[in-house]
Amino acid sequence: xxxxxxxxxxxxxxxxxxxxxxxxxxxxxxxxxxxxxxxxxxxxxxxxxxxxxxxxxxxxxxxxxxxxxxxxxxxxxxxxxxxxxxxxxxxxxxxxxxxxxxxxxxxxxxxxxxxxxxxxxxxxxxxxxxxxxxxxxxxxxxxxxxxxxxxxxxxxxxxxxxxxxxxxxxxxxxxxxxxxxxxxxxxxxxxxxxxxxxxxxxxxxxxxxxxxxxxxxxxxxxxxxxxxxxxxxxxxxxxxxxxxxxxxxxxxxxxxxxxxxxxxxxxxxxxxxxxxxxxxxxxxxxxxxxxxxxxxxxxxxxxxxxxxxxxxxxxxxxxxxxxxxxxxxxxxxxxxxxxxxxxxxxxxxxxxxxxxx
Ligand SMILES: [Zn+2]
Numbered sequence: 001x002x003x004x005x006x007x008x009x010x011x012x013x014x015x016x017x018x019x020x021x022x023x024x025x026x027x028x029x030x031x032x033x034x035x036x037x038x039x040x041x042x043x044x045x046x047x048x049x050x051x052x053x054x055x056x057x058x059x060x061x062x063x064x065x066x067x068x069x070x071x072x073x074x075x076x077x078x079x080x081x082x083x084x085x086x087x088x089x090x091x092x093x094x095x096x097x098x099x100x101x102x103x104x105x106x107x108x109x110x111x112x113x114x115x116x117x118x119x120x121x122x123x124x125x126x127x128x129x130x131x132x133x134x135x136x137x138x139x140x141x142x143x144x145x146x147x148x149x150x151x152x153x154x155x156x157x158x159x160x161x162x163x164x165x166x167x168x169x170x171x172x173x174x175x176x177x178x179x180x181x182x183x184x185x186x187x188x189x190x191x192x193x194x195x196x197x198x199x200x201x202x203x204x205x206x207x208x209x210x211x212x213x214x215x216x217x218x219x220x221x222x223x224x225x226x227x228x229x230x231x232x233x234x235x236x237x238x239x240x241x242x243x244x245x246x247x248x249x250x251x252x253x254x255x256x257x258x259x260x261x262x263x264x265x266x267x268x269x270x271x272x273x274x275x276x277x278x279x280x281x282x283x284x285x286x287x288x289x290x291x292x293x294x295x296x297x298x299x300x301x302x303x304x305x306x307x308x309x310x311x312x313x314x315x316x317x318x319x320x321x322x323x324x325x326x327x328x329x330x331x332x333x334x335x336x337x338x339x340x341x342x343x344x345x346x347x348x349x350x351x352x353x354x355x356x357x
Contacts, residue, residue: 024058024355027305030287030321031353032061034106034182034265037069038330043088046330047095053337055099057353061323062096063182063227063265064330065106066172068121074167078121089175097177104180104227105172109165110211111188114152117141122154122165129154129161131190131199153190156211157198166218179224180263183215186229189249204250208232209257216259230266230286233258234275241273255282265289265323272299276307280318290352291325292344297352305355324349 024031033054038046054062068080070089096103113123113130117137123130131153143150154161173181185208192204199207216226233255236246245268246252260283266276267289279286288304290297300322307319326333326346337346 021058027308027355028301028321030061030323031057031059031355032063032287032321032323033059033326033350034063034289034323035065035326035333036329037064037066037084037092037105039069039082040084040088042329042331042334043084043091045334047091049330049334049337050092050095050101051099053350055101057350058355059353060100061102061104061321063104063106063323064092064176065108065182067107070172070175072168072171074171075164077125078164078168080121086175093175093177102180103176103178104182105176105178106182106184107165107168107172108184109154109169109215110156110183110185110208111153111190112151112184112186113154114149119152123152126161126164129158129164131155131193131196134195135190148189150187150189153188155196155198156191156207156214157196162214162218169215169218170222173222173224180227181215181219181224182227182265184229185212186231186267187244188232188251189243191249191251205253205257208251209254212254212258212262216262225261225263227263227265229289230264230275230279233264234278239273239275241268241275245269245273255279255284258284260284263287263320265325267291267325268296268300269293269325270296272296272303274303276304276319280307280311280315283318285318285320287320287323289323289325290349291327292349294344294348294352297322297324297349301352301355322352324352 068078070084071079113120119137135147135149192199192202192207194200219226231245232247232251234246235252236242236248239246264279264284264286266279266286269291276286276288288300290300304319304322308316333346340347
């Protein structure tokens with residue numbers, strides 16, 4: 001009798017959990033965190049962090065900025081000097097799969113090929129891919145500067161660039177056993193540059209959209225999906241959002257040229273701008289991405305819930321959820337979480353996922 005009761009109680013609890021999970025998914029399908037992948041020494045701690053702090057908050061998407069932090073076999077010349085091994089990656093894959101967390105590995109394509117005064121691995125090894133070879137990296141980087149240098153871009157029309165980057169993308173997705181890939185594509189300032197013999201005179205929106213199509217089509221060959229940041233698709237002037245979280249360099253018309261199955265990560269950190277509606281109305285799935293400001297993030301969470309509940313069934317599916325963004329390393333994010341030192345730190349930001357459903 002007692003045993004029967006225990007079994008029934010267990011089944012009841014399991015059903016309750018399943019129900020809670022499905023209503024949570026109904027409320028907000030994507031509950032994500034975007035952060036840099038840990039270094040090899042930080043993997044074990046990050047595995048515990050995923051298990052103890054992310055899974056317990058029902059986070060189900062983890063965008064990991066890997067870039068060159070992997071021991072690529074296809075292009076060993078592009079590895080960071082200290083980089084994740086296959087074994088390290090498998091630890092992350094295993095813990096995420098156990099808890100139903102989808103890993104979306106990221107390599108910045110097109111833009112973000114340098115950071116401050118440092119050229120990153122792709123253009124260091126393949127300087128011929130540089131969209132602006134005449135722009136030399138400064139000894140002491142400061143913004144603004146005469147060259148308008150924020151980050152370097154690769155030339156999307158260079159005939160050899162995709163052989164190199166797609167080999168890395170494929171290898172990374174294979175090792176992460178991933179069905180989704182994040183290509184970055186944010187803050188691309190150098191595009192259709194006059195000095196580029198292939199791109200000068202071209203429409204920046206067309207060049208941007210062409211690159212999105214190329215990456216998307218490559219991924220589609222293995223039934224994989226592309227995720228990108230949304231800023232280049234918003235008109236910075238009309239919206240007043242300016243050159244960072246929107247485009248002042250004529251790429252925004254690409255929103256009508258890119259494929260509709262690209263997932264948009266729409267980041268707004270200072271104000272809870274409601275541009276998710278714009279993406280959804282274009283037929284693009286979108287998640288709003290907050291950073292560092294819990295008050296803004298809470299409004300963004302509430303907005304997303306209301307967008308879903310206030311939409312037609314057709315539109316509702318485009319409003320996918322919230323992806324908390326962190327621009328520190330995984331190690332830095334965990335330090336902030338465990339020290340709980342400052343307002344807007346990791347613990348407070350993660351508290352936005354305490355959703356009532
Ligand atoms: Zn070019």
